[in-house]
Amino acid sequence: MTRAASLALVDCNNFYASCERLFRPDLLHRAIVVLSNNDGCVVARSAEAKMLGIPMGVPLHQVQHLIRQHGVVLFSSNYALYGDISRRVMTVLSTLAPDLEVYSIDEAFLDLSGIRDIEPHAHMIRATVRQWTGIPVSIGIAPTKTLSKVANRLAKKDPALKGVMDLRDSRLQEQLLRDFPVGDVWGIGRRLAEKLDVLGIGTALQLRDADTSLLRARFGVVMERLVRELRGEKCLDLESQPAPKQQIIASRSFGQPVTGLHEVQEAVSHHVARAAARLRSQYSIAQTLQIQLYPLPFGALARQASIQLSQATADTSEMIRVARQVVAGLYQPGQRYRKAGVMLLDLAPPGVRQASLFSAPEDPKRQQLMHTLDGINAQFGRAMLRFAAEGIEQPWAMRAGKRSPRYTTCWGELARVR
DNA sequence: TCTGGGGTCCTAGGACCC
DNA sequence: TCTGGGGTCCTAGGACCC
Numbered sequence: 001m002t003r004a005a006s007l008a009l010v011d012c013n014n015f016y017a018s019c020e021r022l023f024r025p026d027l028l029h030r031a032i033v034v035l036s037n038n039d040g041c042v043v044a045r046s047a048e049a050k051m052l053g054i055p056m057g058v059p060l061h062q063v064q065h066l067i068r069q070h071g072v073v074l075f076s077s078n079y080a081l082y083g084d085i086s087r088r089v090m091t092v093l094s095t096l097a098p099d100l101e102v103y104s105i106d107e108a109f110l111d112l113s114g115i116r117d118i119e120p121h122a123h124m125i126r127a128t129v130r131q132w133t134g135i136p137v138s139i140g141i142a143p144t145k146t147l148s149k150v151a152n153r154l155a156k157k158d159p160a161l162k163g164v165m166d167l168r169d170s171r172l173q174e175q176l177l178r179d180f181p182v183g184d185v186w187g188i189g190r191r192l193a194e195k196l197d198v199l200g201i202g203t204a205l206q207l208r209d210a211d212t213s214l215l216r217a218r219f220g221v222v223m224e225r226l227v228r229e230l231r232g233e234k235c236l237d238l239e240s241q242p243a244p245k246q247q248i249i250a251s252r253s254f255g256q257p258v259t260g261l262h263e264v265q266e267a268v269s270h271h272v273a274r275a276a277a278r279l280r281s282q283y284s285i286a287q288t289l290q291i292q293l294y295p296l297p298f299g300a301l302a303r304q305a306s307i308q309l310s311q312a313t314a315d316t317s318e319m320i321r322v323a324r325q326v327v328a329g330l331y332q333p334g335q336r337y338r339k340a341g342v343m344l345l346d347l348a349p350p351g352v353r354q355a356s357l358f359s360a361p362e363d364p365k366r367q368q369l370m371h372t373l374d375g376i377n378a379q380f381g382r383a384m385l386r387f388a389a390e391g392i393e394q395p396w397a398m399r400a401g402k403r404s405p406r407y408t409t410c411w412g413e414l415a416r417v418r
Numbered sequence: 419t420c421t422g423g424g425g426t427c428c429t430a431g432g433a434c435c436c
Numbered sequence: 437t438c439t440g441g442g443g444t445c446c447t448a449g450g451a452c453c454c
Contacts, residue, residue: 036422043422061420077422104425104454189452220428222452249424298421306447341423 005234006118006141006168008110009148010093010125012086013136013156015106016044019085020075022134031072035060038255039076088133096125101238109145111238122164142167145236146229149186150177150204170232177205177230187226192219204230244282244347250275251341257296261331264293264340268327269320271342276316279344285312287346289319291326294339303330312348 012018016034021027031048035041042058052070054063066072086105094100099111115121122139129137140151147167154176155165167173183193185204195218201207208230216224225235250271258264268291279286292304305326313319323342 038422040420041422057422059421064420079423107454187452191451222428245425247425251423253422338421 005143006112006115007143007145007148007238008097008112008118008122008125009103009140009145009152010108010110010129010137011140011152011156012089012106013138014044014046014050015086015135016075016077016082017046017049018135019082020078021046022085027073031070032075033067033072034075034077036077038253039074040253043077085133085135089129089135089137092129092132093125096121096128099238099240101240102242109148109238112141118168119164119166122166123162126163136163138163138165140165140167142173143232144229144234145238146186146226147173147232150180150184153180153184173232174205177208178203180204182207185226185230187222192223195219244284245278246347248275248278248286248344248347249341250278250343251292251339253339254337257336257338259334259336261328261333264331264337265324265327267340268323268342271340272319272323273316275342275344276314276319279347280314284347285314286319286344287312287348288344289322289326290343290345291323291330292341292343293327293330293337294341295332296336296338298338303332305330306345312346 017032020032020034027046029048030046031052031054032046033042033049033054034044036043039060042054042056042060042063045054045056049072052066052072054066054072060067067074082105089106090100090102090108093108093110097110097112098114101109103109110125112118112121118141122141126137126139129135138152138155140148140153140155141164142148142151151165151167154167155161155163158165167176180203181193182188182196182202182204183190185207188196188207196202196207199210201210207227210227212224212227215227228235252267252271254267258267272289276286286309288306288308290304290306292302294300294302307322307326309319309322
């Protein structure tokens with residue numbers, strides 16, 4: 001029996017539905033469903049709702065008959081609440097393992113190396129989270145992240161396991177992967193499952209034992225990593241420090257279709273403000289602003305524009321000023337819009353190269369670039385002053401510029417100090 | 419008629435440079 | 437008319453995740 005490094009995936013059961021239930025204990029055994037913004041789609045279901053055959057992500061109108069027939073209780077989503085409860089769960093978990101990675105609002109990978117009796121420990125984790133937060137969780141234990149995902153799924157499926165599945169044993173892996181549909185493997189979506197099916201690969205075991213180089217050639221490096229992980233070879237590390245976002249998106253569907261330019265501009269301005277706030281909270285500035293307007297009917301191509309800001313910034317009013325102009329350009333009178341979105345790209349810091357150029361010193365493009373770098377420097381200086389004023393430790397440092405006689409390469413880089 | 423809001427990584431192809 | 441190699445950067449789009 002081979003026993004490798006031990007990783008656990010802790011996943012909250014029916015998370016949003018469980019959160020709502022905390023405040024409605026009378027709904028303990030009732031079918032309940034949580035809806036997306038504007039109450040459009042089903043985004044979470046209690047076990048009872050799953051049993052009724054209400055699928056994940058389905059538009060509400062498609063299951064209205066089931067809802068009425070079985071008296072399913074509906075909730076609008078309350079992300080502030082779910083975020084708060086998630087933080088409590090993660091805090092509890094962090095006291096029960098040497099290291100953890102918060103993977104999503106309802107999942108965390110735990111490093112359990114150094115813990116001797118892992119299975120009893122996992123049961124203890126499960127009971128503690130339940131007792132301290134009220135949230136039920138399932139735990140999958142395995143040598144790699146991908147296998148721990150498999151284990152977690154099995155833990156959820158078989159009640160006899162009491163919420164914990166230990167998949168460290170390689171013979172057990174072989175046995176259980178045999179019946180595990182390849183489409184349920186982490187990283188295999190609908191498209192890939194279809195393509196694998198054509199190759200005669202229908203189970204996780206067949207995928208695990210397939211020819212690596214063939215898969216690599218056909219599907220790329222992501223697939224190769226996935227296959228190796230299924231074999232118990234660790235390719236994905238635990239990332240306990242959350243990396244700063246590389247792009248920030250803020251978008252919303254309108255409750256009703258919108259036609260007026262002013263209304264669209266107001267909505268976009270609001271999204272810009274939300275995105276910029278998130279940008280500042282990770283101490284970043286953005287160089288590129290992207291605006292998307294989604295017309296009706298559903299599925300119609302979005303109108304979009306991408307704008308390089310004259311200098312990278314995190315300033316809300318400057319971004320809103322630019323965004324309003326862009327919206328005016330994209331907007332078509334008489335068109336009905338269902339959704340608007342904003343995306344911030346080319347974020348810095350940390351460690352993001354801002355620009356590079358190989359050109360003669362008099363090249364106007366180089367002048368432009370130097371101007372941009374000056375802009376970054378200025379932003380950076382102001383940020384530092386603000387940190388100092390607020391007594392915050394200065395988290396970033398900056399480097400810029402590099403020259404050679406004939407040509408000049410310039411680049412700016414904001415690097416993390418610690 | 420009614421259809422969420424975030425994110426990530428990878429690849430292909432074109433522009434551009436020496 | 438045919439004729440180069442090697443490289444970077446950017447963008448769009450596809451696939452996936454929760």
